Amino acid sequence: MTTDLENQWKELRFGVEIEFIGGRPQELELLPGWIMSLDEKQIDETGMRSGSELKPPPLRWEDRGQLRIMLDRLAAQGAAANWSCGLHVHVELAAYGESILLPLLEAALRCQDALARLLESSPHRRLYCPPVAKAMAEAFRSSHDPLAVRHFGRPQSHRCGINIRPWFDIGTVEIRYANGSLDYGEIMRTVELCLRFVAAVGAGAALPDNPEELAxxxxxxxxGYPPPIEPPRWFKERMWLEEAMIPVFTPLIAMLAPEAELHHILPVPDGLRTVIEFPGGEQWEYDWRPTASGWERFHPNERIQIR
Structure with missing residues (x-):
């Protein structure tokens, strides 16, 4: 890498996970190496699963025009980003190797909240990017075990907002705080921020914990980053219900599948659906209905694999 710190960030390759609703993702013409993850759907304004997640191959800064082409194609199909969508930036760490992982965790402990505030991360989306905890960094320092930086329990996602686990699979760090967007300028400012953040950590910079000072x-x-979008009232009520029912279902799930975690809860006709996740990422559904003596499962012999 060049010794010019100001330009080092431009030499790092990056990827972006672009979540959207609407459009016709199965018909979208893709540039070489681009991927449409059709099973990664979001939630539209009616509560239905919609859209998909679009991902490029590893790009360099000078390749960013590919993003404009694909965003224009999405817009032509009527795709949009709403309150259910996020924007996750992956930054390749090959220039630093595994030695940058601890500095990234230490930087997260110092300034992860400032980074989230700088990106104006929507409060309802912070559930999907829990903070790195001091105990995680200490456990990783002593073991270098990828499981040390896996978030267990609530919030819902096991991937922290500054997520180093992808290093062990694809050689990147993932920064998950940005709100969803299909605007080229907003996305590229987010990518630039993430590249500059990683380059600064790689150079040993001590970063501040204030958003303005961090920028x-x-x-x-x-x-100029993707702005927060207020979710509809029905979605907030769903989340309030979910939070209220977590203490009820956590012990029931522990009896059914001690190795699994409660991932989320949804209302269904006649009851509630719990989705549990196993350590390898496999998810199962259980439907429950209230009775005078407690909760009972629908179709107790049937389990539906959903991922």
Whole structure:
């Protein structure tokens, strides 16, 4: 890499997970190496699963025009980003190797909240990017075990907002705080911020814990990132119900599948559906209905694999 710190970030390859609703994702013409993850659907305004997740191959800064082409194609199909969508940026770590993982965790402990605030991460989406905890960093320092930085229990996602686990599979760090967007300028400002953040950590910079000071330290834009979008009232009520029912279903799930975690809860006709996740990522559904003596499962001999 060049010794010019200001330009080092441009030499790092990156990827973006672009979540969207609507459009016709199965028909979208893809540039070479691009992937449409048709099973990664979001939630539209009616509560239905919609859209998909679009991902490029590893790109360099000078390849960013590919993003504009694909975003224009999505827009032509009527695709959009709403409150259910996020934007996850992967930054390749090959220039640093495994030695950058601990500095990334230490940087997360110092300034992860500032980074989330700089990106204006929607409060309802913070569930999907829990913070790195001091105990995680300490456990990883002593073991270098990928499981040490896996988030267990609630919040819902096991992937932290600054997520180093992809290093062990694809050689990247994932930064998950940005809200969804199909706007080229907003996406590229987000990518630039993430590249500058990783380059600064790789150079040993001590980053501040204030959003404005962090932007200044990184020489990154202070604004212009994907704005937060307020979710509809029905979605917030669903989340309130889910949070209220977690203490009820956690012990029931522990009896059914001690090795699994409660992933989420949804209302269904006559009851509630719990989705549990096993350590390898496999998910199962159980439907429950209330009775005078407690909760009973629908179709107790039937389990539906959903991922």
């Amino acid at each position: 200044a330290a990184l020489n990154a834009p202070f604004g």
